[in-house]
Amino acid sequence: MLALVVAHLVLAGLLPLVSARSRPAAFAVAALPPSVALLWAFSQTGPALGGGVTESVAWAPALGLTLSFRLDALALVMIILVSGVGAVILVHSIGYFDRDSPQATRSAALLLAFAGAMLGLVLADDLLTLYVFWELTSIASFLLVGQGGERRAERRAAVQALLVTVFGGLAMLLGFVLLGQAAGTYRISEILADPPRGGLVPVALVLVLLGAFTKSAQLPFHPWLPAAMVAPTPVSAYLHAASMVKAGVYLVARLSPGFADLAVWWAPVVVVGLGTMLVGGWRALGETDLKKVLAFGTVSQLGFLMVLLGAGDRTAALAGAAMLLAHALFKAPLFLTVGTIDHATGTRDLRKLSGLRTALPGTAVAAALAAASMAGLPPLLGFIGKEAAFEAFVDEGGARGYLVAFGLLAGSMLTAAYSARFLWGAFATKPGVEATVVHHRPGALLTGPIWLCAVAGLVLGGAYVLVDLLVMPYAAAYPDEHGYHLALWHGFNIPLLFSALAIGGGLLLHRARATVDALSHHSPVDAQRGYRSTVDGVSRLALVVTGRLQAGSLPVYLGVILVTFILLPGVAAVVAGQWPADQPVYDALVQVPLALVVVVAALALTRSHRRFTAVLLVGVIGYGVGGLFIIDGAPDLALAQFLVETLSMVAFVFVLRRLPAHFTERRPTWLTRLPRLLIAAVGGITVAGIAVVLSAARVGPAVASGEFVRLAPEGAGANNVVSAIIVDFRALDTVGEIGVLFIAAAGVSSLVLATRYDTRRKRESGREQVSSGQSGPDHEREVLG
Known part of the structure; x- marks a missing residue:
């Protein structure tokens, strides 16, 4: 068949x-x-x-x-x-x-x-x-x-x-x-x-x-x-x-x-x-x-x-x-x-x-x-x-x-x-x-x-x-x-x-077809009209939702993501999840000061007025999380975290050279700050709660994980299972991720180089309008600021 x-x-x-x-x-x-x-x-x-x-x-x-x-x-x-x-x-x-x-x-x-x-x-x-x-x-x-x-x-x-x-x-x-x-x-x-x-x-x-x-x-x-x-x-x-x-x-x-x-x-x-x-x-x-x-x-x-x-x-x-x-x-x-x-x-x-x-x-x-x-x-x-x-x-x-x-x-x-x-x-x-x-x-x-x-x-x-x-x-x-x-x-x-x-x-x-013809066209209900109204209504709703959510504001985007996370997996975890009865507060005493450092740095970040201070506090949070990885027995993950934080800080420093030293936006009032505080607090609690509930839901080793552990020494010649997964078992995925990053880097570089080229031509010619690629003069002026 x-x-x-x-x-x-x-x-x-x-x-x-x-x-x-x-x-x-x-x-x-x-x-x-x-x-x-x-x-x-x-x-x-x-x-x-x-x-x-x-x-x-x-x-x-x-x-x-x-x-x-x-x-x-x-x-x-x-x-x-x-x-x-x-x-x-x-x-x-x-x-x-x-x-x-x-x-x-x-x-x-x-x-x-x-x-x-x-x-x-x-x-x-x-x-x-x-x-x-x-x-x-x-x-x-x-x-x-x-x-x-x-x-x-x-x-x-x-x-x-x-x-x-x-x-x-x-x-x-x-x-x-x-x-x-x-x-x-x-x-x-x-x-x-x-x-x-x-x-x-x-x-x-x-x-x-x-x-x-x-x-x-x-x-x-x-x-x-x-x-x-x-x-x-x-x-x-x-x-x-x-x-x-x-x-x-x-x-x-x-x-x-x-x-x-x-x-x-x-x-x-x-x-x-x-x-x-x-x-x-x-x-x-x-x-x-x-x-x-x-x-x-x-x-x-x-x-x-x-x-x-x-x-x-x-x-x-x-x-x-x-x-x-x-x-x-x-x-x-x-x-x-x-x-x-x-x-x-x-x-x-x-x-x-x-x-x-x-x-x-x-x-x-x-x-x-x-x-x-x-x-x-x-x-x-x-x-x-x-x-x-x-x-x-x-x-x-x-x-x-x-x-x-x-x-x-x-x-x-x-x-x-x-x-x-x-x-x-x-x-x-x-x-x-x-x-x-x-x-x-x-x-x-x-x-x-x-x-x-x-x-x-x-x-x-x-x-x-x-x-x-x-x-x-x-x-x-x-x-x-x-x-x-x-x-x-x-x-x-x-x-x-x-x-x-x-x-x-x-x-x-x-x-009696003449009479029937006349009557058949007079119906109070038209399903085709209902279909068109439904499609039009969905289109209008999509425009309204898109106009509200795609507002060009990073805080709005983050807020929508957190609210969605709270309402969907968060509610599901509360309804169907089970909190472990023997959940310890900490496994090692050294976790406590590291956790306090992360929490204090996060709170201080919300009160920071200088951009450089904010970048340093973000780095402190990242290094503190890396320290927790070391204590939990994941030095390779901690090393990756340290490298990412270091590179991020260096990139931020280069960017900060072209930005004002202080945040220039108007300080929000408590009325506008309160919803953000609530979303951030509930979102953080939700993430922590889901992590505990999901970790407690596993009662034995996963079948896939057991196979990875068994095959890593023989098939990949590696004792580090995580490395074997990334390099061997998921090699094509890793290559794809690298390819995506390369394409994104090439695109950003092209934009940066094109703008520098246009700026140089403008300085050499002294003219306001320049030409590059297929953009019009208005777009060129927007790119050049």
Whole structure:
């Protein structure tokens, strides 16, 4: 499994070499790894539907970090989406992108890299492994939506998608850590086998759901998905219909068998999912861009999937897994249809399209087949999944069951309505609108993938037994109360009535589209406006905080650092730390006079009026601390301290030659001095207290320290462990630190020498304005004082 994921990523890095010779060939090559992954998954169907296929690779055994993968029924369904539908979309891209398209090169490589990241995500059996691939998909989505960044809409949409999904991902990471610590393991299969309860588990689950909601465009985070429609249509079809947006749904589906019995899990999922389904469906009825219609439809369908896979019911889980497959098989071809129409006519505006039913009859039939599955018409797979969804909550009964059932019915009416709106807008002959001219007749590479996915939805609807066998092992994680199985016909019952009402109600809504269009644009709540207000508010807050803190004052900077230290690690040490019961006041009597010298010098420093006196007192403090190091048995550290203090004093003396002898600032009053005194005193006490608490927390030698002691004589030929660490064990770190110091010294020297050069030229020429480097005259005058 790891080899398949790595193959995707490695080949993605090599694809630009192929694109340099032939861009169509790059998409053809990119379709190979997903195809191989799909074939491999099908070859493992038997074990996957049984106990599952597992694989682990330890990459940091001492820390217990492993790359763990598992192929089971749910992962197999997702691989059909990620690899199967992904390969079809990559083939479609060969005909979609022009041979000289600047988007083709980057899109081929990024789509393949995204496919590899999604494959790793759905196979991950470890929370941390899942998180790594989760964020890789966010990065790939950012690059694919933003493309080259030439257009402002692309940049804004890419940044919005990244901010929302990464914000949720970070919250989810914290939830993973809390959940893994509560369970004692980060292996997902082990967590589900014995789910933890109590403690911080509810907090962990809420944080995990937050990540799932942002990734799958749930309320109120959904606006990023319609905004991302600025991406090329194949990108939208793959990321925002078939694959990436289902990552959050997949996460809910993966964890629900262990936590769906908790109200803190199912209640947010059901409420947010129903709200998302209704809002997304309603917004789709007011859009005029065919991609936006499908985008808000995708938001609605994702809410539908959330409800099914998070409710904690066996029949609902069965319906959800079937709808996962059905959604990819009808939404991907519909997006590809929009790309084909745009490629052929140059527009996606349904108000300008007319008569394409006769101009593009093959595409129209395939799109109608896919839209019928989305609306829930038999004998397509979408109908089977929706009827199972109605069955789950009608059979459940009670307040929750009937509320969810009627909510799904209302959402399904909206689904049927925007399905009809899509077909009408794309292919109908509209009165008063001229027939749309087809400039480029779509070839087999554009229409073939549409037909393949649409026909697959029809075939699987008839072969519902195969779908039932595929998804039943996942649903079997829940108690079997009704013995329900997927089928085309369950007799005349309430779920069948709900299906008929959904279709009929949707057609009536579409017939009243003029009124619905007007109403859909009048909403008191706008999530996109809320996102912009949030971003603007954070920017204004950042400006205010930066203006207050970055004041150009060293005392302010030191005060902020000390206050932050007091509030964060200081409070944590007080709350969680433990003061040692046998803490001595001193270990050796000579420590007392040295400590008094340091304290007296520090107090005298605050009262000093002369700069030279202040420098000497700082030196006394440093030498006193060095003396304490000697007493504590660290002569090497004391020597370093003495050298630093001596060099610092020499540097200060050179600087003091150019400064006034006395401090020239106005002496502060007690009112302004008191906050400084309090911050300094509390900060010093906090540092001392944390040092005592942390030193007392160690009950035995650290593992790393023991290894350093053992390896120093043999590996480094040194008896001084500190020296061995600095010179040998952390040699690269030390070289890096030296490099940073060298760069800083070179920069300071350059500035000093440049100023001296400018001063000399000014004296020689007698002119006020001089020229050096690339600075202007005003900056030169500022440098020269």
